[in-house]
Amino acid sequence: MFLSINSMKQVGGLQWPCSRLTEFKFVHESPPPPTPTESPPTQSRPPPPTPSLPPRATPSLTTPPSPPPPPTWYPSPPSKPKKLKCKNKNYPKCYTSEHACPASCPGQCEVDCVSCKPVCKCDMPGAVCQDPRFIGADGITFYFHGKKDKDFCLVSDNNLHINGHFIGKRNKNMGRDFTWVQSIGVLFDNHKLQISAQKTSSWDDAIDRISLTYDGKSIILPETEGAKWEYSRTSITRTQDTNDVVVEVKNLFKITAKVVPITKEESRVHNYGTFSEDCFAHLDLKFKFFSLSNEVDGVLGQTYRNDYVSKVKMGVLMPVMGGDSKFMSTNSFAIDCFVAKFKGSAHVAGSSLSLGLPSLMCQSGLNGQGVICKR
Template identity: 50%
Template sequence: MATTTAMQLLGRRLSCCCLLVAVCLAAFAVVPSASQPSLTVATPSSKNKNTQLKCTNTKTNRTTCTVNCNNRCPHKCLIQCPSCKTFCLCDFYPGVSCGDPRFTGADGNNFYFHGKKDQDFCVVSDAHLHINAHFIGKRNPAMSRDFTWIQALGIRFAHHRLYVGAVKTAKWDAAADHLTIAFDDEDVALPRFVGSRWAPPTAPALSVTRTAQVNTVVVELRGVFRIMANVVPITAEDSRIHNYGVTDDDSLAHLDLGFKFYDLTDDVHGVLGQTYRPDYVNKLDVKSNMPVMGGAPDYLSSGLFSADCAVARFGRRQEAAAASIGGPAIAMVTDDME
């Protein structure tokens, strides 16, 4: 009897742990469209970041409750409706990249990857998916490296190319849209209202949806990835605290990002991608206040859409399949995907 009771208690504790993990990842989970929670992105008042905000279910257009957007969120507060849970995009959960860029790996550990300004680095490289990031930066003469931020993503899948980037701007205007998107070299015009959605006829599995009127979108390739992108500036206060040395001619608008992947292979690589490998061993000093992943040359690409970094995996499976059957490579993601 005692053994049975102990096992029941252990089972309850494990269930609670699983529930906590599920709550953290709920906003990026793929579930049937009829039950998928909506996500509202709210901008707190600059004077009072604990201002109560309404949580509105975008499917029913009804206000379900009011919530407090607490001051942990420096730029945006994310509200999941109808559950009314709140969190910040840069909370610590797997697949996040924020700031100077701080990543949270699939193992849950945080690390920094500084790269170098005005260069492109492989963030994720797999057989059917490749994501590069373009870094912008600011040189501090007192340091041996650049301060860097992710300004844009170059995403490749099948024979398509998707660009998601922050527009360079001197003076930040929170009411203006500083986000630019292009698909296969054609600009994407996305109406400025919450819930506006775009999907290309040549790749209907891809969609871009606004979760705020400006500067925040969710990009999804069904069954492959879901990415939340939020454009934010470096404020005068950020610059003062961290000694970034920001001047009036550039607000250093950049992307804070949340990644969720659904179909990575065991051979995936890249700055963030390698942390999803089953054989990944974290060799960073996780006890350090600022664990840094080095080896930048291994991830350096010649361009935003180039898959030529030393750890590139893109197309490897297709090329191997083509060689074995003597025919053309078959893309993992096809244009007629439904």
Template identity: 45%
Template sequence: MAVRSIAVGALILVVAYVCGGVGAEQEHPRKPGAPREKHCRAETPADDGWISQCSGKISCPSTCPRCHLSCKFCGMIYCPRCNKIGSVCQDPRFIGGDGVTFYFHGEKDKNFCLVSDSSFHLNAHLIGKRPPGRSRDFTWIQALGILFGPHKLYVGARRVATWDGAKDHFLVHFDSNAVSIEQGTGAVWEAESGPVKLTRLEATNSLSVFIPGALNASVAIVPISKEESRVHGYEISGDDCFAHLEVNFQFAGLGSRVEGLLGQTYAADWRSPIKEEGIAMPTLGARADRYEASSILTPDCSVSQFHRAL
């Protein structure tokens, strides 16, 4: 019983960190490679979170040591960046500027406008798959196209057949020039011709993207695992693990009329239909063509507010 109490207490600490209740890591030192095992627990005391379906323990992976464990999603693991306002993760799952979660059913191999303001524009390129018998694609964000002033920044994940987390899978270009960032946690690259700073949050596959006065984002590359594919019916084959981005955006200086799939939720007059209708699993799919762009670095969606500086 004492062992279980310690494990539960550790999990409460993890959840408190995700929610902003703990400012610094307060865990005991551990040996390198030791698993971080936590008992599966409900998210709130008032809801057992399907805890009756849980058995044994699930572990935070080494790539996400402060993960959020949830019975409610069959023991799926969520990194903190995916549970904050401004997050875009999974298939794609958004948390808007108003704190409301929604999903977007776009199409694979197309580009969509996430945020569009007068001096800042953000597109996303979707990859995906449609197994036989499904009416829509499963989709994930493969790349971001960021435009600000006269500059263009591309941050994407390379196609990977077999995932190897020890290798870096970022593909980055700034103003059409390839960017090479040294590997190693804390390594920094800064543009000479524009205000862009990229910092490795981990040795590989995790970056901070900082544009002063506009954006501070954490971007990670993750694969679709065999277990995820099995549980959700993705039918992922061995030639592509669909490496994709999980992102948390923090914006600065957005105008009151900002647009885009995510951007509109930061607008001054935004009223979420999801709040009003109380939808259990809200999905934004209708009129998706309003947000479609012709390419990853083109601000030409029909709701675009962007005016390129010369």
């Protein structure tokens, strides 16, 4: 339906100006479809919770163990066993044959050319090692602790005397000191030989800590395996670049000496205590004697007598030899212990040939020591 307004007309009681043409258009449209009555929105309810059952306990026997956490440290690999050769030409079947040290002593062994087998130095008769642990000539192992900062007679015979200087640490829980042999003083003929381990706070195998003197003069050996010093019938030879030597006096003795420290593991196992300023470097020793008499005495020397019977209590964990007082000396070269036998070169092999006889000159022209002039 259209309504046109061209002039002022009164429509429904209202006047509209005619000057403006206003056209209203009424469009008859079909009524919109009835709006369906909207029902209130239905809230979606969550599904009812499924009741959770507690996990069934699994017997511990069938529970697989949880894997251990990865280690934060790794143990150092075991040291490779040292390999040695028999160097004694008197045993041709074994000479130059190579052998590896046993696992119990990977770095301290020697080849026994007689049996052609490697043996630990500290497990052979004549050994003095560790705390200090002795193995006598009879093969019986015993301990002689002594006292720290004191000297004790190890071997005393007519022409050989060996004192050991002990260092150590007081053990508050025991009636004795922890002790080790720091040096030895050797008297033979008219000579004095000393082998010592130098004090050090930390240990390095590459640094030489062995000290040698002969008649009061220092012996300097090149730090090379096989380096050798000789004088008269005495020889000193390095068996490793550092800290290991063999001292031999022909027809009298042979001493193998190695400087070793107290390690942290040893301290833990034996409850030695902390070693922050001193690792107690000491000597592991192996003695071999060629001409001892049956009067020999000393902590180790007495075991070489034919009539020696061990006095230590066998069957115990640590058989200990006492008698500190009769073996004690005043210094490394003193022969004032109760069991001293040393008389010097005047009694070599029971001979009197070395007595100091006067030197004379006769009219006949003969002269010299022991000459008797006749009228």
